[in-house]
Amino acid sequence: MDTLTQLLNGFGTALTPVNLLYAVIGVLLGTAIGVLPGIGPAMAVALLLPVTYGLDPTGSFIMFAGIYYGGMFGGSTTSILLNTPGETAAVVTAIEGNPMARKGRGAQALATAAIGHFVGGLIGTTLLVLLAPFVASVAVDIGAPDYFAIMLLAFIAVTSVLGGSRIRGFASLLIGLAIGLVGLDEMTGQQRLTFGSLQLADGIDVVVVAVGLFAIGESLWVAAHLRRKLAQPIPVGRPWLGREDLRRSWKPWLRGPLIGFPFGAIPAGGAEIPTFLSYVTERKLSKHKDEWGKGAIEGVAGPEATASASAAGTMVSMLTLGLPTTAVAAVMLVAFQQFGIQPGPLLFQRESALVWALIASMFIGTVLLLVLNLPLAPVWAKLLRLPRPYLYAGILFFASVGAYAVGGEVLDLVILLVIGLLGFMMRRFGLPVLPAVLGVILGPNAEQQMRRALQISDGHLSGLVNTTFSVIVYAVIALILCWPLLRKFRT
Amino acid sequence: MTERLKQHSELWVCAFLLLLGGVVLVDAISIPANFTQRGPVGPKAVPLLVGGLLVLVSVLLAVDVLRGGKGEAEAGEDVDLDAPADWRTVLLLAAAFLANIVLINLVGFPVSGMVLFWGSAYALGSRNHVRDPLVAAGLSILTYVVFNNLLGVHLPGGPLMGVL
Numbered sequence: 001m002d003t004l005t006q007l008l009n010g011f012g013t014a015l016t017p018v019n020l021l022y023a024v025i026g027v028l029l030g031t032a033i034g035v036l037p038g039i040g041p042a043m044a045v046a047l048l049l050p051v052t053y054g055l056d057p058t059g060s061f062i063m064f065a066g067i068y069y070g071g072m073f074g075g076s077t078t079s080i081l082l083n084t085p086g087e088t089a090a091v092v093t094a095i096e097g098n099p100m101a102r103k104g105r106g107a108q109a110l111a112t113a114a115i116g117h118f119v120g121g122l123i124g125t126t127l128l129v130l131l132a133p134f135v136a137s138v139a140v141d142i143g144a145p146d147y148f149a150i151m152l153l154a155f156i157a158v159t160s161v162l163g164g165s166r167i168r169g170f171a172s173l174l175i176g177l178a179i180g181l182v183g184l185d186e187m188t189g190q191q192r193l194t195f196g197s198l199q200l201a202d203g204i205d206v207v208v209v210a211v212g213l214f215a216i217g218e219s220l221w222v223a224a225h226l227r228r229k230l231a232q233p234i235p236v237g238r239p240w241l242g243r244e245d246l247r248r249s250w251k252p253w254l255r256g257p258l259i260g261f262p263f264g265a266i267p268a269g270g271a272e273i274p275t276f277l278s279y280v281t282e283r284k285l286s287k288h289k290d291e292w293g294k295g296a297i298e299g300v301a302g303p304e305a306t307a308s309a310s311a312a313g314t315m316v317s318m319l320t321l322g323l324p325t326t327a328v329a330a331v332m333l334v335a336f337q338q339f340g341i342q343p344g345p346l347l348f349q350r351e352s353a354l355v356w357a358l359i360a361s362m363f364i365g366t367v368l369l370l371v372l373n374l375p376l377a378p379v380w381a382k383l384l385r386l387p388r389p390y391l392y393a394g395i396l397f398f399a400s401v402g403a404y405a406v407g408g409e410v411l412d413l414v415i416l417l418v419i420g421l422l423g424f425m426m427r428r429f430g431l432p433v434l435p436a437v438l439g440v441i442l443g444p445n446a447e448q449q450m451r452r453a454l455q456i457s458d459g460h461l462s463g464l465v466n467t468t469f470s471v472i473v474y475a476v477i478a479l480i481l482c483w484p485l486l487r488k489f490r491t
Numbered sequence: 492m493t494e495r496l497k498q499h500s501e502l503w504v505c506a507f508l509l510l511l512g513g514v515v516l517v518d519a520i521s522i523p524a525n526f527t528q529r530g531p532v533g534p535k536a537v538p539l540l541v542g543g544l545l546v547l548v549s550v551l552l553a554v555d556v557l558r559g560g561k562g563e564a565e566a567g568e569d570v571d572l573d574a575p576a577d578w579r580t581v582l583l584l585a586a587a588f589l590a591n592i593v594l595i596n597l598v599g600f601p602v603s604g605m606v607l608f609w610g611s612a613y614a615l616g617s618r619n620h621v622r623d624p625l626v627a628a629g630l631s632i633l634t635y636v637v638f639n640n641l642l643g644v645h646l647p648g649g650p651l652m653g654v655l
Contacts, residue, residue: 037569054643167555168562171508171548177541178515185534192538193518216588223580223615227571388569390626393611396584397604400591401634404600405644413592417585424581429504430562451532459531 003133010356014062014364022059023361026066027368033067034074035380036391037082041071042327043214047398049207049335050405057339058354062361064335068328069121069365072311073373076113076304077380081106081233090307092275096292096299101234103295110377111239112249112297113304114370116256120305121366123257124264124312129359131265132348136320139345144453145464149473151446154323156477157266158435165430172431175422176439179204186448199411204419206334208403209440212416213433214327215399217423219392224424226388233384239377249301252282256305264313266325271310275303312362319343319355322445330437501562505553512545583614599649604631 013019029051033044048067052060075090080097093113100109159169182193183203194200241249256278263274282302283292292299317323322344324330336343341351348355373380403416426433450464457463465471519538564572587610594603609627617623638644 050638050644051642054641165555165560165562167548167552167560170544171504171552174508174541174545174548175511178511178545181515181538181541188534190522190534192522192534193515220581220584221565222569223584224576224578225570225572225574226577226580226615227569227574387617389612389615389617392615393608393617393627394630396588396611397608397630397634400588400604400607401600401638401646404595404646405638408645408647410592410596413588413595417588417592420588421585425504425507427565428576429501430564431504447537450537454532 003129006352006356007129007360009353010358010360011363013058013353013357014360019059019062019357019361020364022055022063023066023364023368024372026063027070027365027372028066029063030067030070031074031077031369031373031376031380032070032383034071035077035383036074036386037078037384039395040075040327041068042210042331043218043395044071044074045328045331045335046207046210046214047395047402049211049331049338050402052335053338053405057341058357060335060339061354061358062364064332065358065361066365066368068311068332069117069308069362069369071328072307073114073117073369074380076117076307077110077377078384080109080113080300081236081381082384091272092279092303093300093307095279096296099293099295100297100300101236105295105297106234106236107239107377108241108245108297109295109300110236111241111374112245112301114239114373114377115241115249116253116301116304117308118366118370119253120257120260120308121312121362121369123254123305124261124309125359125362125366127257127261127309128312128316128362132316132320132359135316136345136348139320142345142469143467144449144456145470146467146473148446148449148453148464149470149477150321150323151442151449153473153477154325154438154442155435155446156480158438159432160480160483168429168431169435172426172433173435173439175426175431176209176436177443179209179419179436180440180443186444187451199409203444204415204440205403205406205412206337206441207406208412208416209419210331210334210437211399211402212419213423213426213437214331215395216416216420217427217433219395219399220420220424221427222392224428233381236378236381239374245297248288248297251285252278252298252302253305255281256302256307257309260306260309261313264310264325265316271307271326274306274310278302278306308366315359315362319347319358320345322347324438324441327434327437330434330441333441499556501556502553504562505549505556508545508549508552512542512549515542515545580614580616584611587611587614596647597649599651600646601628601631601635601651602649604634 029048030044033039033047034041045064045067052063076093079090079094080101083094083098097109097113100106155173159173160166182200184190184201185192191201259278260271260274264271279299279302282298286292286296286298288296314326314329317325318329318333322333322342324333333343399416400413403412406412423433453463465474515538519535519542522535566572587607590610591603591607594606605627608630609624612623635646639646
C-alpha cells in the first residue's frame with residue numbers, strides 16, 4: 001500500500017494548477033515538434049531542454065513527460081498522413097496507417113493511434129508503478145562490479161542489436177567514449193584530452209553533444225539531400241471511430257502493451273522490435289487477412305499501443321538503474337544530470353517526491369494527449385506544410401540557443417558545430433548515432449565503477465566478476481556477442 | 492589511387508578513427524599518473540584502451556570497406572538520397588552558424604540569431620526578401636524575451652537591447 005500512497009502524493013504534486021499547466025504545455029509542445037517532419041522525439045526532447053533550465057526539477061520533469069508522449073504521438077501522425085515515419089517506433093505504423101489515409105480513412109487511423117497510445121500508456125505506466133519500486137529495492141544492493149557489467153551490457157547491446165553493421169556501431173560507441181574522456185579525471189583530477197584549455201577541463205557538456213549529434217547533424221544531412229519536391233500530406237478531418245473499427249481495435253490495444261513493455265525495459269533498442277512483433281502478431285490473428293497492406297486498422301492500433309507501453313518500460317530501467325535504453329531516455333538522463341540528480345536505485349529513496357510526481361504526470365500526460373489531440377488533429381496536420389527552409393533554419397536556431405544556454409560560452413557553440421559535422425559524417429557513412437550518445441553519457445560513469453571495483457579487489461581482475469549478478473550479465477553479453485556465430489552454425 | 496578513394500570514400504572514416512585513436516593514445520601516454528594515483532587503475536588505463544580500440548576498429552573497418560562492405564546512408568522524411576550531395580548548402584549553413592558564433596557577444600543574441608535564421612533559410616533556398624527577415628527578426632526577439640525574461644535563461648542582449 002506504500003506505493004499507492006506515494007503515487008497519490010505524486011498526483012497531489014502533479015495536479016497543482018502550475019504543474020498541470022506545465023504538463024499541458026509539454027504535451028502541446030511535444031506534439032507540435034514531433035509532428036514536424038524530420039524531428040523525432042529524441043531531437044524534440046533535446047531541443048526543448050533549455051526551456052526547462054529556469055524551472056524547478058519537478059516542474060521540468062512533468063513537462064518532459066508531456067513532451068515525450070506528445071513527441072511519440074506526433075511521430076505517428078507524420079507516418080499516417082505523409083508515409084514518412086520520423087522515428088523508428090513509427091515505421092510500422094506507416095505500413096497500414098498510410099494506406100488507410102489514402103483510402104479516406106485517415107481520421108480513423110489517427111483515432112485508433114491516439115486511443116492506442118492512451119491505452120498503451122495507461123497499461124505501461126501501471127506496470128511501471130508496480131515494477132519500478134521492486135526493481136529499485138533489489139538493485140539497491142548491487143555494487144560497483146554489477147554497475148560496470150550492466151553498462152557494458154548496454155554498450156554491447158546498443159552496438160549489436162541495432163543497425164546493420166556491428167563494426168560501425170562499435171566505431172560510433174568509441175567516438176562517444178573518446179568525447180566522454182575530455183576533461184578532468186574524476187578520481188585524480190588529471191587533465192585528459194583538454195589540450196591545455198581551461199574550458200575543456202570542465203568536459204564537453206552532454207547536452208551539447210546530444211543536440212549536436214541529433215539536431216545539427218540531422219539538419220546538415222537533410223540540407224545536403226533536401227527533397228525538392230515535397231510529399232503532400234493527406235488532408236484529414238476530426239478523428240473518430242465507428243463501431244466496427246472499435247470492435248477491431250480493442251484487442252490489439254490490449255495485446256500491444258504486453259509486447260511493448262518488457263522490450264522497452266531491456267536494452268534492445270526501444271520500440272523498433274516490439275512494434276514489428278505486434279504488427280506480425282496482429283496480422284496472424286486477424287480475420288481480415290485480405291486487407292493487410294491496404295489499410296488494416298489492427299496494424300495501426302497494435303503497434304501504437306506497443307510503442308507507447310515500451311516508452312513506459314524504458315522508464316523502468318532509466319529510473320531504477322540509470323540505464324537509458326533509447327535515445328529519448330538518454331536525453332532524459334542528461335536532463336536529470338542537469339539538475340544534479342543521478343537516476344539509480346537510490347532515486348526512489350532520495351527523490352521520492354520527484355519520481356512519483358513524474359510517474360503521476362505520465363498518467364496525466366496520456367489523458368491530456370487523448371483529450372487535446374483528438375480535437376486538434378487537423379491543426380497538427382497543417383504543421384506538415386511548414387516550408388522546409390524555415391523548419392531546418394529553426395532547428396539550427398534553437399539548437400544554438402540550447403547549447404549557448406548551458407553555460408553562456410561561445411566555445412560551446414564551436415563544439416556544437418564540430419559535433420554537428422561529426423553527426424553529418426556519421427549519417428553519410430552509416431554510423432548509428434545512438435551508441436555515440438550512450439558512450440558520452442555512460443562512459444565516464446562506467447570508468448568510475450570499474451576503477452572502484454578494482455580498487456576494492458586491490459587490482460585483481462576477479463573483482464569485476466565476484467557477484468552472481470555480474471556473472472549473469474556477462475553471460476548475457478557473451479550470448480549477444482556469439483549470437484551471429486551460433487546462427488551461422490545452425491544454417 | 493584517387494579512383495579507389497572515390498569508390499571507397501568510407502576510408503576517410505577509417506582515417507578519422509585512426510587519427511582520433513592516435514590523439515587519444517598520445518594524450519594518454521603524456522598523463523603524469525604516478526604520484527596522484529589512487530587505487531590500482533590510474534587515469535591512463537581507460538584512455539589507452541579506448542585509443543587502442545579506435546585504432547583496431549579503424550583497421551577492421553578498412554578491411555570491411557575494401558572487401559565491399561558499405562555503411563548505409565541514413566534515410567529520412569525530407570531526404571532524397573538519389574540526388575547528389577549539395578555541398579554548397581552545407582557550407583552556407585556552416586557559414587551562417589559561424590556568423591552567429593562570431594556575432595553573439597559583439598552585437599547580442601537578437602541580431603546574431605536573426606542572421607543565423609535568415610542565413611540558414613537563404614542557404615536552404617528561401618528567397619522571400621520581405622518575409623524571411625521579418626520571420627527571422629520576430630523569432631529572434633521573441634526567443635530572447637521568452638528566455639531572458641520569462642524562463643530566466645540568460646542570453647546576451649547586446650547594444651540594441653541596451654538602448655531599448
